Amino acid sequence: MFSLFKYHLRSVLVRWRSTLATILGLALVIAVFILVQSLAAGIEKSSSNTGDPRNLLVTRQGALAETTSVITRDQFNIIRYLPGVARDATNQPIASGDVLIIINLPRNNGTGNANVMVRGIAPTGRALRPQASLVEGRWFAPGKREAVASRRLAGRMANLQVGQTFKTGGVELTVVGIFDGQRSAFDSELWIDADEARSAFDRPDYSSLLLRPESDEALLQLKKHLEGERRLKVKAVREVDYYKEQTRTAGPIKWLGNGLAIVMSIGALFAAMNTLYASVGARTREIGTLRVLGFRRRSILLGFLLEGAMLSGIGGILGCLLALPMHGYSTGTLGWETFTEVVFDFQITPLLAAKGIAFAIIVGLIGSFLPALRAARLPVISSLKAA
Amino acid sequence: MTAAPIVQIRALTKIFLQGEINVTALDSIDLSIESGEFLTLMGPSGSGKSTLLHIIAGIDRPTRGECIVQDRNIAALNESDLADWRNQNVGFVFQTFNLIPVLTAYENVELPLLLTQLSGKERRHLVTTALEMVGLDDRMKHLPKQLSGGQEQRVAIARALVTDPKLVVADEPTGNLDSHSANEVLDILRTLSRDAGKTVIMVTHDPKAAAYGSRTIHLEKGELVPN
Amino acid sequence: MTIPGFIVKNALRNKRRAALCVLSVAASLFLLVSLLVVLNEFTNPPEDVGASLRIAVRNKVSLATPLPVRQRPLIAKIPGVEAITALSFFGGKYKGEENTMFAQFAMDPEQLELVFGEAKLPREQLEAWIANRTSCIIGVDTAKRYNVKIGDKFQLIGQIYPVDLDLTVVGIYKGTTDDRNVFFHQKLLDELTGDLGQVGMWWIKARSPEEVPGVIDRINAAFTNTSAEVLAETERAFQLSFVSMWANIKVLISSICSVVVFALILVSASTMSMAIRERMRELSVLKALGFRRHELFAFILAESFGLAAVGFLLGAGGAWLLYSSVNAPTLTGGMFPTLDVTPRILAFSALVAAVLGVVSSLAPALAVTRMSVVDGLKTLD
Structure with a gap:
């Protein structure tokens, strides 16, 4: 078998032009597959990367996302003083009512406007979200109409750099700092003071409530208590679980990636079959010789399958390499839950790369099967006579 | 054999570049061929006989020297004039027949006529005549793979004749044939020169085949061997 | 027999290969048309009758x-x-x-x-x-x-x-x-x-x-x-502001389109030129028979054009038939109310097919130029 492998390797190199084109074609298919899937992986990663497992997020029952949730001040006060909520040094409950507002801001590349999520947040809320760390400037001071933007958002929208101002809802806000959300969902947010947000956007109520229970048991008990309390009509989930659910946007992208890969690979499949048929045709006499030398039909078949797998494997690896430069590249799209711009990275995970290569090899095996069968079935004598 | 020679070759040299080395395939050859001759070129492999034939037929160019066919130095013609010239003046017969496999015997013979302005009716007449001449008028609708080797070669001869060229060149026309078929083909070629006034030039290494010719020339290492 | 007849017979000589060529072109063009349709749905939301009179007013x-x-x-x-x-x-x-x-x-x-x-x-x-x-x-x-x-x-x-x-x-x-x-x-x-x-x-x-x-x-x-404060805009502008929120998806789809087109041209061109390269010997026979270089070019071009054209008919035509007969909301899970294969999209994919035809005839045409009849006759595969 091994000697045959060498034979196939060398034969492949003889027809390097069409072989190269086939490999490159397949590489492009795989690169597209990996890139599109890496978008979905990026969204999923940014979602699964968000939150602290010790936190409990309370939203209105039936609300799909924080942006459509409402927690009244009464609810806020009832919930934060419930037993089981941790207290800070001054014996205040560690709970933060957040106000989420969607505002429409221009992009910095002139491609129109995008909806941006503004989070009105109290100091406790910042403490509960240590993932967002200040990298430039300072945090906002309450009452001074100040905002802090995530670095990634600031890179995509106009007027969000430190010192710049933007107008929304009749108020003018000044950006005084930039934070890094460390590839979490907070990377898509703009933060301002909670009370200021409520007054500036005329919101009597909060959108969501994030609290820190004393312990994990306390968390489970609080969750049970809150959801069992009919009057409150709230839903309580672990903060991490809430964000894990926020991946609806990834669904259609995955679907697109798979669909593209399948149709593209059908095209590549036909081309690969053509290359391999031509290869078999040109090597008819060699195949006859191999048979005379005592190689069985099965070895011939396996050899050509191997050739196909080898070619497509190379194509797959090449595809990964083509896609790799995009790894970590930050991009954004419209999030389906919040209807705001979601900023995330292309994430080319090892699993994704392996999937891509495996996919390529499968295409190669399918594409080489019929040509290989033809090679194996060539009658010995007449193939020897072939020109 | 009264008129001027149909082919006049003077100081014809052909040098191939093989890798880094120059190989002299033809070395200053002088040769004239009379109209109506059946000339056979013999010689071992690599003697230059096929190269000489190719140059006379206008599918290869000499490095130096003249090749005057019917008062024209074909070595000086440009690519597309040469193509026209071949179409009108030369009929080819190859060792491996080189029929187009997707075309029937009739269509293969008709192929060179597609380059002419002849009407369909005229073409049909010429094709039928050519096929009758090689005795295959009953095989017109057959594809090459449905014919025997000898029949295929006869179709190839008909294709060479259909444009009524003065010159018919044949490169080992019997090389791929059994002796019976070979004799049939050689008979046809002899008839062409004897009865139809064609000049036939044939490369062969089979002395029996060469015996059909009216004159035989031997080549060795690119030079003519005196008889 | 006529010259076009000759070209058709030649193209269909290796039926399996011709079919594979056409199918790979068709698959790629089908994909291209599909992507363009989706892109079009993103970029140009359908316009209502009477939309020109309507104004949407939203909070600023x-x-x-x-x-x-x-x-x-x-x-x-x-x-x-x-x-x-x-x-x-x-x-x-x-x-x-x-x-x-x-x-x-x-x-x-x-x-x-x-x-x-x-x-x-x-x-x-x-x-x-x-x-x-x-x-x-x-x-x-x-x-x-x-x-x-x-x-x-x-x-x-x-x-x-x-x-x-x-x-x-x-x-x-x-x-x-x-x-x-x-x-x-x-x-x-x-x-x-x-x-x-x-x-x-x-x-x-x-x-x-x-x-x-x-x-x-x-x-x-x-x-x-x-x-x-409010933002009043025409219905069209309002719809387009939705579209602009999809900006990155649009970029994504259009870059995929270009990769697809490139891969398509690469693969199909190589397959088609392979098909012609394997007939070098025949081409040199034709040359020996007196066919000129530009006539051989015409043969090659006509053949690759023909294959690309059939691929276009199958791929783009198939997409057109498919999208005009399926229920678009059901197929896309309600994402798009219609899937319109516009004349523009058809024209663009026809253009791609034509370019494909030209590009894939380039390599063999070049080979024919370089080929001497003598070498061509020696080429065995």
């Missing part, structure tokens, strides 16, 4: 911020305004569905004919809707999809609003570009939410197209420096 903060109901009489008084309706996006879930792909709006039923005149609804159904506060009208596509008939109950679970709706279907309309939407009374929404005095948007019909820009300016000016 964003679409998600409501407008105070007190604005209505002020807007109605603005010269050039013919009709005004509230339009609040309810965004509920239908029955037990995970993703509901049709939109539901609260509006003023009396204004339907005035603002959305293209919605065809029998008069008695419209009257029934106006008369019944807990009734709704639904688009014919939604009615078909869920097999809902007049008189049926229609339940929606609120996502944006903390209320659930229990509606009765009293009418089924058609004739708009998106016959999926469900409309119910703004008054019902107000009642259930406790009369907050808020609506989602205002939709306005101007008296004439000439007055639209003036009306827009006057509305925007009317609420400057109030607590609820």
Whole structure:
């Protein structure tokens, strides 16, 4: 078998032009597959990367996302003083009512406007979200109409750099700092003071409530208590679980990636079959010789399958390499839950790369099967006579 | 054999570049061929006989020297004039027949006529005549793979004749044939020169085949061997 | 036999290869057309009849911020305004569905004919809707999809609003570009939410197209420096602002398109030129018979053009047949109301096919130029 492998390797190199084109074609298919899937992986990663497992997020029952949730001040006060909520040094409950507002801001590349999520947040809320760390400037001071933007958002929208101002809802806000959300969902947010947000956007109520229970048991008990309390009509989930659910946007992208890969690979499949048929045709006499030398039909078949797998494997690896430069590249799209711009990275995970290569090899095996069968079935004598 | 020679070759040299080395395939050859001759070129492999034939037929160019066919130095013609010239003046017969496999015997013979302005009716007449001449008028609708080797070669001869060229060149026309078929083909070629006034030039290494010719020339290492 | 006959016979010589060539071109063009269709749906939302007269008014903060109901009489008084309706996006879930792909709006039923005149609804159904506060009208596509008939109950679970709706279907309309939407009374929404005095948007019909820009300016000016500044824009501009939010998806799809086109040209061109390269010997026979170089070029070009053309017919034609016969909302999970293979898309993919034909004949044509007849005759494969 091994000697045959060498034979196939060398034969492949003889027809390097069409072989190269086939490999490159397949590489492009795989690169597209990996890139599109890496978008979905990026969204999923940014979602699964968000939150602290010790936190409990309370939203209105039936609300799909924080942006459509409402927690009244009464609810806020009832919930934060419930037993089981941790207290800070001054014996205040560690709970933060957040106000989420969607505002429409221009992009910095002139491609129109995008909806941006503004989070009105109290100091406790910042403490509960240590993932967002200040990298430039300072945090906002309450009452001074100040905002802090995530670095990634600031890179995509106009007027969000430190010192710049933007107008929304009749108020003018000044950006005084930039934070890094460390590839979490907070990377898509703009933060301002909670009370200021409520007054500036005329919101009597909060959108969501994030609290820190004393312990994990306390968390489970609080969750049970809150959801069992009919009057409150709230839903309580672990903060991490809430964000894990926020991946609806990834669904259609995955679907697109798979669909593209399948149709593209059908095209590549036909081309690969053509290359391999031509290869078999040109090597008819060699195949006859191999048979005379005592190689069985099965070895011939396996050899050509191997050739196909080898070619497509190379194509797959090449595809990964083509896609790799995009790894970590930050991009954004419209999030389906919040209807705001979601900023995330292309994430080319090892699993994704392996999937891509495996996919390529499968295409190669399918594409080489019929040509290989033809090679194996060539009658010995007449193939020897072939020109 | 009264008129001027149909082919006049003077100081014809052909040098191939093989890798880094120059190989002299033809070395200053002088040769004239009379109209109506059946000339056979013999010689071992690599003697230059096929190269000489190719140059006379206008599918290869000499490095130096003249090749005057019917008062024209074909070595000086440009690519597309040469193509026209071949179409009108030369009929080819190859060792491996080189029929187009997707075309029937009739269509293969008709192929060179597609380059002419002849009407369909005229073409049909010429094709039928050519096929009758090689005795295959009953095989017109057959594809090459449905014919025997000898029949295929006869179709190839008909294709060479259909444009009524003065010159018919044949490169080992019997090389791929059994002796019976070979004799049939050689008979046809002899008839062409004897009865139809064609000049036939044939490369062969089979002395029996060469015996059909009216004159035989031997080549060795690119030079003519005196008889 | 004729020259075109000869070319066709030659192209079909290796039927398997010709078929594989055509199929790979067809698969790629099918994909290209599909992507372009999706891109087109993203970029050019279908335009309604009467859209040129309509103006959408939203809160300047964003679409998600409501407008105070007190604005209505002020807007109605603005010269050039013919009709005004509230339009609040309810965004509920239908029955037990995970993703509901049709939109539901609260509006003023009396204004339907005035603002959305293209919605065809029998008069008695419209009257029934106006008369019944807990009734709704639904688009014919939604009615078909869920097999809902007049008189049926229609339940929606609120996502944006903390209320659930229990509606009765009293009418089924058609004739708009998106016959999926469900409309119910703004008054019902107000009642259930406790009369907050808020609506989602205002939709306005101007008296004439000439007055639209003036009306827009006057509305925007009317609420400057109030607590609820508004953004009035034409319906088209409003739709396109949605589109612009998809900016990256558009970039993504168009870059995929270019990769697809490139891969297609690469692979198909190589296959096609391979097919021709394997006939080098025949081409040199033709050359020996007196065919000139440009005639051989023509043969090669005609053949690769022909293969590309058949691939185009199969791929683009197939896509066209498919997308014009399938139910687009069902296929895309309700994402796109239509999948239109526009003449532009067809023309573009035809152009790609033509380029493909030329590119794939380049390599063999070049080889023919370089080939000497003698070498060509020696080529065995």
